[in-house]
Amino acid sequence: MKLYSYWRSTTSYRVRIALHLKGLAFETIPVDLVKGEQRADEYLPVNPGKGVPALVLDDGTVLTQSLAILEYLDQAHPDPALLPANPIERAKVQAAAQVIALDVHPVNNLRVGQKLKAMGHDQDEVVAWMNHWMSEGFTAFQAMIRPDTKFCFGDTPGLADLCLVAQLYNAHRWGTDLTPFKRLTKIEQLCLALPAFDAARPENQPDAG
């Protein structure tokens, strides 16, 4: 498989973690979001959504959108599972993951920051914007995960954990106040001690700057 990825993209980070957790070999094809390579004519057939990640399967099929890719990987390569089989438990894990994947990340995406700057806001205002949505999202997320488990929903990391760890990378980068989120940073610490998470870290990618 090949993964179109950008080292600092948190959606790419989620998929990298899943690939490593499941022991799947892949080649990284870097797409430099800051240079705008995701908007290049030659990238459009890969992903009309002009973003990363995009996963190219061995038969040439291209899959886009990190949550769709993650669910595909979990169906095609079920061990270890990212999602529980029980429909209600599954929906609860997905809902927590989606607080990060829908309520936080899209509003803080690079293109949204660039749009805010085009509307006259400076870097400090963009950072305050990002931190606002992260604080709101982490508050909801922390209330939605299980209070008594090692990882978000059990003894092994799953979909919610990998969305969390990737988003916390941004939180550290932009100085979000994480004091109220001790359980989340504890889970992050446990995750990052695992080789699969470590291999997927932004700074361990071939295109890291």
Place this chain on the structure above:
Amino acid sequence: MKLYSYWRSTTSYRVRIALHLKGLAFETIPVDLVKGEQRADEYLPVNPGKGVPALVLDDGTVLTQSLAILEYLDQAHPDPALLPANPIERAKVQAAAQVIALDVHPVNNLRVGQKLKAMGHDQDEVVAWMNHWMSEGFTAFQAMIRPDTKFCFGDTPGLADLCLVAQLYNAHRWGTDLTPFKRLTKIEQLCLALPAFDAARPENQPDAG
């Protein structure tokens, strides 16, 4: 079942369509987002994410996040199916739906509009902001669906169609230029002619203003 819903919430609209398509009876509990009822203390235990929809199952279990709810409904009540069974086909339908559910809707959410106003932008700027993301998203979406089917991916409406129809409600409301999206408005027309979509329309809800 009970559905916490707001008539103009496009995420509530998606779930209403699915419930009607699957012939599931539900009671609507209106949450007035404009009045801020989603942030009330008594709503927090329902959804720590402070949004709608939230679906209360007959045993009292509460599910949140529209995409998680939709996938639950599709597992628990598989007929008619919203998603194909084949993992790759499934991932393609999900990716198209997620262009709307992740790249468009969260950036245009009521709370984002309110935040932009708090940062000094007027209604015209907020509307231009929303139209920008809708045009970008519809362009990607139109390139990702099948070109030769009645609905987005087949002869019957599925996850991508119901996300599309709900988002187009906002597009009409805010005057998005839909000239480049003839295939999408054609699909919308076919969908809205179906009783399930009609019953789910914002203007047919008990809390419609």
